[in-house]
Ligand SMILES: [Fe+2]
């Protein structure tokens with residue numbers, strides 16, 4: 459995805475900031491990052507590589523599915539939130555293109571993963587009704603919000619991650635929680651209902667799991683680690699085992715199936731305040747880079 463031009467972003471920045479969803483133009487530099495930047499482990503690092511591979515095309519899909527309904531929204535606050543949402547997701551796509559290029563520099567087939575997710579999402583955009591596309595976005599935004607909340611709270615993960623790689627994930631996690639209600643509210647305002655939302659969550663979960671495992675397998679294959687259960691076991695336990703990230707998010711995932719569910723019921727206001735200050739406050743580690751993209755930010759303390 460190409461970089462967003464300055465003027466549309468600045469109008470989105472203004473509207474998004476009004477709605478407390480400010481798009482922040484970043485310019486991360488991964489050149490100092492170590493190859494196995496997550497715990498020094500190939501399985502764990504490529505887990506995040508597979509995740510990152512989904513974002514450039516995936517977030518463009520989110521944006522288009524919401525943008526389709528923008529003119530039907532009359533509530534000024536929600537309109538401003540949509541502007542913030544679009545601006546933030548556009549910046550996420552751009553920065554994950556850069557992160558994926560960094561993975562590619564080690565020979566990982568990120569371009570092929572990007573091509574393949576592009577085929578799938580392009581097919582869905584051609585064949586799926588717009589309301590259903592928006593429901594898919596609502597479901598995937600629920601995933602990004604609860605994974606992001608987990609990651610912001612997971613100090614042990616921060617300590618295991620190379621600072622050059624950690625920053626993009628913290629920034630992304632913060633903004634996913636800032637805009638987590640937007641697609642959901644648009645869906646409800648245009649008449650999206652419970653049955654479609656929950657049915658779509660089941661089909662989306664199955665599809666996401668298959669694609670993610672397929673992508674991760676292709677990255678592991680590049681390292682010759684695909685069938686090395688012994689070497690991969692610590693990473694498998696870390697993400698999929700008891701107390702790991704995936705089992706830990708299941709209760710919040712299941713909340714989505716409650717009839718009166720709304721993303722704001724997962725209250726992250728205090729968490730967001732804390733991380734806005736840590737990242738963009740007066741001593742924030744990304745403050746300078748945010749104000750002058752291109753400046754390489756200092757590593758995490
Ligand atoms: Fe995002």
Ligand SMILES: [Fe+2]
Nearest residue numbers: 547599602634
């Ligand atoms: Fe998002």
